[in-house]
Amino acid sequence: MRIDSIHARSIFDTRGKPTIETTLQGSTLKAVASVPSGKSTGSHEALELRDPDGGVATAIANVEGEIARALCARDFSSPEEIDQALIALDGTANKSRLGANAILSVSIAAMRLAGLEAGVPLWSAISARAGTTPAAPRLYVNVMNGGVHADFRLPFQEYILVVEGLTSAALPIAHAAFDKLGERLGDVPMGDEGGYAPTFSALDEPFEMLDALVAEFPGTSIAIDAAASELYRDGRYHLLDKSFAPDELAQVYRDIVTRFPMHSIEDPFAEDAASDFTALTASIGQQVIIVGDDLTVTNPARIETAIEKKEINAVLIKPNQIGTVSEALRAVQMTHAAGWATVCSHRSGETHDTFIADFAYGVGAHGIKAGGLGQRERLEKFERLVAIENELLRK
Numbered sequence: 560m561r562i563d564s565i566h567a568r569s570i571f572d573t574r575g576k577p578t579i580e581t582t583l584q585g586s587t588l589k590a591v592a593s594v595p596s597g598k599s600t601g602s603h604e605a606l607e608l609r610d611p612d613g614g615v616a617t618a619i620a621n622v623e624g625e626i627a628r629a630l631c632a633r634d635f636s637s638p639e640e641i642d643q644a645l646i647a648l649d650g651t652a653n654k655s656r657l658g659a660n661a662i663l664s665v666s667i668a669a670m671r672l673a674g675l676e677a678g679v680p681l682w683s684a685i686s687a688r689a690g691t692t693p694a695a696p697r698l699y700v701n702v703m704n705g706g707v708h709a710d711f712r713l714p715f716q717e718y719i720l721v722v723e724g725l726t727s728a729a730l731p732i733a734h735a736a737f738d739k740l741g742e743r744l745g746d747v748p749m750g751d752e753g754g755y756a757p758t759f760s761a762l763d764e765p766f767e768m769l770d771a772l773v774a775e776f777p778g779t780s781i782a783i784d785a786a787a788s789e790l791y792r793d794g795r796y797h798l799l800d801k802s803f804a805p806d807e808l809a810q811v812y813r814d815i816v817t818r819f820p821m822h823s824i825e826d827p828f829a830e831d832a833a834s835d836f837t838a839l840t841a842s843i844g845q846q847v848i849i850v851g852d853d854l855t856v857t858n859p860a861r862i863e864t865a866i867e868k869k870e871i872n873a874v875l876i877k878p879n880q881i882g883t884v885s886e887a888l889r890a891v892q893m894t895h896a897a898g899w900a901t902v903c904s905h906r907s908g909e910t911h912d913t914f915i916a917d918f919a920y921g922v923g924a925h926g927i928k929a930g931g932l933g934q935r936e937r938l939e940k941f942e943r944l945v946a947i948e949n950e951l952l953r954k
């Protein structure tokens with residue numbers, strides 16, 4: 560692989576915040592990639608480089624300056640080699656010098672360029688790199704947005720309808736269920752991730768609504784992302800007008816799992832409360848998937864610890880938490896080798912780039928979180944999965 564030139568520019572994400580889009584010009588073909596941005600970010604994530612005014616001018620200058628000088632007109636045998644060059648050039652543990660957003664935009668574009676040059680679809684190039692079997696991930700459709708994504712109208716950040724099966728069959732079910740829920744909720748605002756943002760006064764209410772929906776749509780179940788780091792203050796978790804000690808919150812989860820058709824719970828505790836994760840996984844990990852997000856931040860070292868201590872039994876994979884595609888693939892491989900599931904995820908600030916859909920399908924992830932169906936940038940990821948399925952069937 561050879562890169563002739565690199566250009567980057569600032570585009571707006573779904574929240575209207577600047578993010579970076581990078582174009583790699585290879586010897587004959589070119590590839591474009593843009594990167595998403597989180598709001599409930601874990602403190603152990605790689606650093607997203609922002610200017611004091613919130614812009615990405617420095618990240619762009621790093622791509623077009625130092626990174627371009629290091630990569631252009633050099634021969635690389637694979638996109639991994641490009642990732643290794645990027646990691647070495649940055650030289651920090653959390654990519655804080657050049658910025659994980661700058662680095663990831665180049666890394667994704669390099670993976671895409673490799674696929675184009677090999678004449679294979681992106682998901683196929685990814686599965687070949689990772690040694691995985693492509694498969695349709697379950698759709699995790701974020702139907703109700705709460706927490707920091709909707710000014711805490713709902714206590715937990717994400718109330719998700721999980722839809723099983725091939726995407727071409729699952730997506731119409733997701734649409735029908737999403738519309739039905741919308742009719743029941745009436746005129747409510749939309750949250751950051753394109754799901755409804757209603758207000759409820761009791762913890763049970765959203766679960767009761769979703770329970771009714773699941774009963775009407777076979778092949779569906781409920782997941783939540785508690786994003787509990789955002790609820791944690793002074794040793795307690797604050798939900799609605801009550802506060803809970805960690806063991807009291809664990810009891811809330813045990814009740815929910817007993818009473819409702821739950822499939823998974825993400826980040827049930829704050830990012831450094833590892834022993835609370837371990838205790839919850841030991842008690843309900845047979846019934847539901849306990850997913851680490853802020854806990855593990857797609858970081859192979861943190862995932863290794865989670866495996867050793869049995870903190871969880873599934874890992875959320877967000878490439879921008881770690882900053883290169885190769886490291887995100889290593890995180891997937893480690894997770895799968897432990898016999899655990901992966902759920903690949905977009906971020907709450909998204910762009911039109913559908914890379915995460917190819918990534919999830921290519922690694923054969925258990926699920927994909929791509930938001931609600933009320934925002935074009937979320938729908939595009941789900942639509943891309945359907946397109947991948949068509950490509951697979953034509954093979």
Ligand code: PGA
Pocket residue numbers: 596597598599600601716784786852904905906907908
């Ligand atoms: P974020 O939220 O993209 O705002 O960090 C998503 C999540 O917590 O899974």
Ligand code: ZN
Pocket residue numbers: 784786825826852853
């Ligand atoms: Zn999360």
